[in-house]
Structures are given as structure tokens and as C-alpha cells.
Amino acid sequence: MKFTLSWLKDHLDTEAKLEDLLYALTDLGLEVEGVENPEKTLGAFRTCRVIEAQPHPNADRLRLCRVETWPNGPEAASEEVQVVCGAPNARTGLVGVFAPVGTHVPGTGVDLKPGVIRGVESNGMLCSERELMLSDDHDGIIDLPEDTPLGVRLIDLRGLNDPMIDVKVTPNRPDALGIRGIARDLAARGLGVLKPLEITPVAGGFASPVSVTIDAALKAKGCPLFAGRVIRGVKNGPSPDWLQTRLRAIGLRPISALVDITNYFTFALNRPLHVFDVAKLAGGLRIHAAEGGETLQALDGKTYTLRAGQMLISDDRAPQSLAGIMGGELSGCTEETTDVFLESAFWDPITIAATGRALKINSDARYRFERGVDPAFTLPGLELATQMVLDLCGGEASEVVVDGAVPDTARAYRLDPARVVSLVGMDIPEDEQRRTLEALGFTLDGDMASVPSWRPDVLGEADLIEEIARVASLSLLQGKPLPRREAGVPKPILTPLQVREQTARRMLASLGYNECVTYSFIDSEAATLFGGGSDAVRVENPISSEMTHLRPDLLPGLLRAAARNQARGFADMALCEIGPAFHGGEPGEQHLQATGLLVGASAPRDAFGSRRPVDLYDAKADVEAVLAAIGAPARMQITRKVASWWHPGRSGVIGLGPNVLASFGEVHPRILQAMDVKGPAVAFTVMVANVPLPKVKTPTRPALKLADLQAVERDFAFVVDKGVEALTLVNAAQGADKALIESVRVFDQFGGEKAEAQMGAGKKSLAITVRLQPTEKTLTDKDIEAVSAKIVDKVAKATGGTLR
């Protein structure tokens, strides 16, 4: 919302300094977003007189001017300055505008310095309008009438000495979309007095030839009130300079007196109006809901097709205006207009918002009506605007025609001064609270505050508190300690799952992974490759084709990240992410994953030959470390029921019964190809929440049992079919004597061609070491032989393997 200081002063009687006004505006909640102060940008430019202009001795197109200037104003002595000027109209006796050395010229962005042009000194500049950014005129320097006072500032001469202020108005403050509303806030803050707005109704000289009717269906909601009148015999030329200057200052283009008047009311009083050219109307105006399919060429030159239910103003022939949003081109006012119908209506905010959004029209009228204009000001606004039309364009006003009535918005809320103090935490005296509300237009009856008609946002006691607090100034608020709810050392506040998330993250980082945060949405192709991409998880209005679906898994995001890093020249990397994946499009259909991805080699090349391609067992070691860190049990099942994006032979699922805790392995080569990642690539995904929580939570550890007797280790090498899994063999051996066998560990695997040559086709050797820990008596050779035989037997039964 833009306005100028002089415009504000139409409504606010104030001597306050600009800086104080700006500070107060921001502090009141009308955040100042910009200020343009012509005094700062154009204050140095003064009128001057060219004493004599002669040809430049060394250049045909340049002129050498002796200029009389008044650097200290018209009252002080003048000074003669020599200026070289290239303008064709530089001549003896010209009254122009002079910029002394040191001035910043806004149109060129140049700071003037003393110069020598073609061997002749030049100290300053005679300016064109474009150089001052006053217009596009650059045909010559400014050429003022001869009787123009000399030495005065151009901004004073042209009435430009008027700072423009741009404030951000929050959606709850439609009243501040009119300059008067802003003035009212400043007056409540004590920065002046709100000037009275005198409204003298204009008596109608004749009956309005244009009638108005609101369809019954719209009277309840949509258009409660529509008023207007005809003013005949107007002359619609350009509006006066003062009005054009104001509109230009806030970025509006002056069009004609009638249109400028409507814009003036929109900004000054938050009272959008519309003017119809009566000559182009047929019969009366009807406010009705569109049936659907009607078209209307609006004032922005575009043609809109209406949907059923959107509001229109039509005459007997055709739609003439998109009600409350934008007028129609057909009945718009032009310089030829002599009879005008001036409309002042009150439109329902929700209906306007819905129509405006559907038609994608952003107009000043829509902006205001959808936030809420003052319904009670509909008729007074019409009267004021009538007077302004008569003043600027002449003519004669008809009687006012009205349909509907001002909607009843009267309401009052209880002011509880103690609650204000309790909620805000500031000691605002009751008197001050009441004074503030009254200054803002509330009327107080005992402790009940009636809301002014221009504040549709005030809908409860809390809103009264907000008004009092912001006028009292929240910047004066002093912090007050918030006591702990319980005395003493704070208790832990994280849930077990939250702790686990942090643990997984720290574990991954300590394993050497770089944590990434990738977008929750991915492209359709990647989503589909990872089991997602359904319509349920599709974003209706994606911001790009790479972000169309919620991610079903974190791996595609990490693979895309890996591809980007490879493109930057990094071949080896360890990336991880801990975050949500989405298995559906309903709230809560998300689950926490911790995913790691290893690409390339295990290490950079070094002197010890450490470098090797990453493989399944790197991923497995890391997934096991993460699982252990977040409290997964020591023994879990490993199956091969992997999802389609894993290498079918080189990946596994870690679970507890049907409960999947993690997947790990090589990423399927087709996926790598599709995602443009150069392998090898291994990965794992932990379903963080699937790891069961401990049944009993106690810091006490089970007692440590240390055996006094010597443990014995025995090695066994078995020949088995090459498809036999080590875990089967280990579990079988483990089961041979649960009391005696403390652990079983694979220490060698011998497979491949050499092994088959030795042991037969399709065979390999697996070697285990079994640790026996007696608890009652030292083992004899006989005991060891007995358990060894059992181990061999169990392994044979489970795997068909024989001792090598």
C-alpha cells in the first residue's frame, strides 16, 4: 500500500517528523517496506538562468553557457558557473534546472564532477526531465517559463516535495488499505489528530435514469447493497495536476478525471467505485449470478468467460461489469462521456475472492473487497465521490438509487483490562486501554466495546487485546522469565524413537557417511523405479517435473545426489540420509528411513593397496552397526526377499519374522543405469521404527559371568554345495551344544574354479572356528571329540556338507 506524506496529512493533522512516522508505522504492524524521499533524490536541483550561450570553440554541437545559479537559495547571492551543454535548446535567457558539481543525477546514475569538455571547463549540468526521472523527455533541457522564480528547488516548484511511503498491510487490516485507516492508527499512537471527514450529501436534481436491482438470491450473500446515481453533463478531460501527481507518486497512471476519481477513493478511503458511461448502457443495471458461459471484455482488454454463480452487473443487453472486480470495456468512460453512472456497492468478500481467483484477476478493487471494505461507508462514499465529480467535471447529480441495505455487522466484545495485562505481560492502565480503543473507532459502553464497521477482522476479545497491545507498542515489552514447570534437574524429553533417529544419524556419520537432506519429492520415473509413483502420492501442482511425487524411499534421492557428484568428478562417496519416506498420500502414511549409499571404491588409492571396489559386505557391516546402535537384537533373520531395486543375488533383508528391519546389498544394475550412476554401488535402508523397543528399560546390566575354566577353540572345514549359506552352517554348528558352544565364526571361504577342481563341481569349502566354554569341569579330549562329532553331524544334516 503506497501513499505520500501530503496525502496522509489530508487525514492526519501532525507535525511529526518523517522518521518518527515511519518507525510508528512499522511498530504498529504496518511494516514500512520502502520510502522514496524526493528531497533526498532531487533536493539539490534548482532553477537557474542562462546568462549567455555561445558556440563551443572546439565543437559544433556543443554550447558554452554562462549560467546564473543560486546554490544557497533565492534569498542568497547568485553565482555564475560555466557549463558546457549539448542540448539543442540551450540558449541565452533560458530558465532551466541546474545541478551543481557533487549532485547525483538519478536518471544517469552519475555523480557530477568538475570536468573539461573539449578543452573547456564545465562545472555542473543543465538537466532534462529524463535525467531527473520526471518523464521520458530528453529532446532538450528543461525549458521553464521566463517568469519562473529563480533559485528555487524544482521539487518545490513542481510540488514534488512529497515522500512516498510503501507499507505492507497484513490481510487482517483492510481498513489500512485506505490512507485514512493508516492515519487513524497513527493518531491512536499519538502522532497527530485524525481530521474529521465532512460529508455533505449532494441533493439530487432529477430521478436517476438508470435503475438498479439485486437478484433476490444475491441479497442475502454476494451483494447486500448496491447504490449509484447518474451525473449528467460532465466534462471528462484530464484530471487536475495535484490529482495526477498523487496518483503518479503511488505508481498509478492518470487516465481521465472520472477514472482518476475512482482510483483516488480506492486509495484514500478504501472505497472502490466504478463509473459507467450512461450513453453505452441499455436500461437499468441488474446484479445477478452468471448462468455460466457469459463473456465480458474487461477494462484490462481481456475477455473473460464466466462460470455459473459468479457475480455480474448487466444492463438489459449484456454483462457490463465483473462485479466488485473489474468493469467492462464496453461501458467504460472515455473523454466523450457526458453522462456517468457512479457505482458504490458492498460485495461479499468470499464471493469476490473465489471469483477473482477463478478468473485470475488481481485488481485493486478485488484486493480490497475480498479483504473487506467498510459497508457503512458505501453511501457516504458515494456522496463524497459525487461532490468530487461535480467539482472536477461539472454536471448535475441525480437522486441516489439503492437496492439492498447496509448489512448489520454490529457486534461488541467485553474488554477485560486485567486479561489484557495478563496476556500481554505489559502494565497498560485501563484508561489507556479504553483511550486506544476509542481512538481506533470503537465505542465503549461500560466494559463492552462495539467494533467499528471498518474492522471486519475484529471478531472477539482477543482482537481487542491485539489492538491495545500494538498501539501500546510491543517494542516496549520487557522479557519475563518463564519458570520451569517443575523445580530441579530437567527430565529427558525425547521419545525413544527420537533418540534412535539421532543415534542412527551419529552412527552413520561416524562410519564415514556424509549426511544429505534431499527433497521429499522426486520425479515420476525414479518414484516408479522404487515402488512409488502412484496417483495417491502425486503432487497436484508440482513446481517442476523433477518434483512430482512423494518419495517412496530415500535411495533414489541419494542416487541422484551420487550422479550429480560423479558429474562433478567425485567417483567415490558415502552418502546417507535420515528422513521420511511416503507409502501413501494420507496424513501419517510416512515412515522414517535411515539410508546409506556407498559408491565407487572403499578408499582412495594409497601406498598400502587399501583401495578396492565397495561390495555387499561393506554395506552389511554398516547396516549391522546402525542396527546395533539403535538397539536391534543380536540375532535376526536374513532372507533374500528383496525389492526390485536390489541385485537379486547380492542383497538381503534383515528381519524378525515378518517384521522387516533393513535391506542391504548391491543396487540393481538397471537402476544404476536409469539413474546415471557409475557403479559399483551398494546401499542399505533401515526402517528405524521397526526395530522393537526394549521390553524392560533399566540401566542395570546383567551380571558378568566370567568362566574360570579354559576355553577351547576348534576349527572345522566343511565341503558344501556352493549355494549353501554360511549362516545355515553356523546356526547348525551353534545348535550342536547350546550350553558348551559359546560362539561360531566363519574364518574362511574357499570357492571358485580352484576349489571345484579340488572338491568337485559345484562345491566350496567353508571353515568355521568353534569356541567351547566349559562351566563345570575342564574339557577332556573325549568331551571335545564328542561335541565335534555332534557339530559335524548337525552341519551334515543341515547343509549336506562333509568334513574336508
Added chain:
Amino acid sequence: MDGLDALKGKYLEGIAGAADEAALEDLRLAALGKKGEISLKMRELGGMDPVLRQSTGAALNVLKDEIDAALRAKKAALGDAALDERLRSEWLDVTLPGRPRRQGTIHPVSQVMAELTAIFADMGFAVAEGPQVESDWYNFDALNIPPEHPARQEHDTFFMNRAEGDNRPPHVLRTHTSPVQIRAMTEQGAPIRVIAPGRVYRMDMDQTHTPMFHQVEGLAIDRDISMANLKWVLEEFCRAFFEVPSVELRFRASHFPFTEPSAEVDIRCSWEGGQLKIGEGVGWLEILGSGMVHPKVLAAAGVDPTEWQGFAFGMGIDRIAMLKYGIPDLRAFFESDLRWLRHYGFAALDMPDLAGGLSR
């Protein structure tokens, strides 16, 4: 007895000149072995008369001990010499790098979330969570943003697809963490103190915006919590988070549909030579939005607004991470550039806590 002196001289000389352990062993056997010269002489003692036996025996024992000590000393000396010789040949290049070990990092967003948690935990705030796909009721209506409210348009909302025939309003990707207020209050009632950090989504992508970013919500409801308490909590938070001796906050009246009164909060700062300094200078930097929870929001979450009151605030996590750690570009947070992750990331052991300080 002369014989013993000669023997002594012979063996001590032999031992001194022995070149290796084998020569020493030969000497030991020759002198002290079963058939060694000294052993034989010992054996002769039995046939001597008692007086002579006593004196000869004593002398022999002295001689035996002397030779034994010389043998040991020489053996140790030979061992030392051999070790010295071996060590002279053993040399490794200590300037070669150690075996490679990967250095992992924690993302700044995670680190800052941990910092926030540490600070607010100390003030008694738990951590609440909520879904990122939200119903339009939780994201808007319950927060006093009815369907046609202009504030809805300002949220640049991502909508989820709605299957044909499903006439519910489309779900949204939550545009703020505020719906967690509703969920937390509905579940736990009042009094309550929670923060809710997490991902949020807005349809905005340019130099300073990404379609996904992170917010932290704060909520404290009790019987007499005031806006002055809010200011204190935020001051304490900022002081602890930015790790400066003091901060100055300025509350500016503003508007959020879910709080009343509402305030934007600025923090005093200076920008000198492109370096941001919190807590000093003449500048003000907007860092968060806050206010007293609107009675309608309390009521929507089943909390009686005539009995309970309190504050809420919302702050951009990425933004405060950028401010604190001098990270220039928001978009880089989500690009997973290894160079960025390594430069701005944190070590696994950099666990923020109040006892040891938040950052190293």
C-alpha cells in the same frame, strides 16, 4: 690356588672376546657344564681334608659366580648389540599418510535441530512431531485460516492429488509446522510445552527460496503465560543459540491468523564487511514470527481458552543455520554437493549440549 686364578683369567678373557651367543654357550659348558673345568674341581672337593675343602670350596664358589655373572653380562650385551643392529635396518617412512578412513559429517539442518532441542529441553520443552502430508483442516482451518481467507493464498501451498469421486478437500504438504500445535494439544492437552522441528513445503523456488525447507514451531500453554514470557524465552534461546553474551530482540506488531496479538521478532545485529554479528550494531534482522495462541486455535485443539493461554512461535531452521554458521545459499542445503557437505557439515562427535557448549 694358583690354578684357580689362571682358570679365572682364561674364562673371563674368553667371555670378553666371545663373538656370539654360541661361543658364550661353549664357554659356559667348558667352565660350568657337568663336565666343565670348575664342576670337575668341585667334584674333587670330596676328597680333601676339611680345612682345605672349606677354603677351596669357598674360592671355587666365588669363581663360579664370577664367571656366571660375566656370562650373563656378555649375553645381555650381545643381545643389545643384535637389537641395535636390527633396529638400524628397520626404517619406515613416517611421512606416508596413515591408512585411509572416511570422515562422515552431520548435515547443518540436523545439527541445528539438535542444538534447538538441547536449548529448549532445558526450558522444559518436549519435541513433538506431525505428518508432512496434512489435511487441510490441520494445516489451515484449525489454525483459524478458513477456506477463503486471503492468508491461504499467501501460503503457496502444494496440494496432493485427489482421486476422482473423493470429495474431501485435497490434502496439502504442510506449509508450516503449526499444525503440530493442534496435534500436540489434542493428544496431550494443557499445560504443554513443545517444540516441533521439521520439513515444510511452499511452492516457491528462486535465489532465496526452496520448495522444501525446515521450520521449528514452539508452543507453551499454561494458566498465566504472557507475551513477556514469550519474549524472555526467545531472548534466552537466541542468546544460547548464537552463543553471544547478550541479545536484543524487538517485537513488532504483525498478524498471523493463529496468534493474537502477533509479533514479528527482529534481532539486533551488525553487518560489517559482510560478516553478521548478532547482539551488536544498529541493524535489525527479522528472525521469526510469534504471538499468543488465538483462542479459536486452542478451542480447535480441545483446550479451553477461558482457562488456558500461552504463546507460539515459528522460525526457519535453515535460515538460523545460515545466520549462525555463515552459510550463504539456501539452495545448496538440498543439493548434496560433497564439497558443501564436507565444508559445512559437523563431525559425528560434535554433539551439541549445554554443558560443553553448542558448537566447538
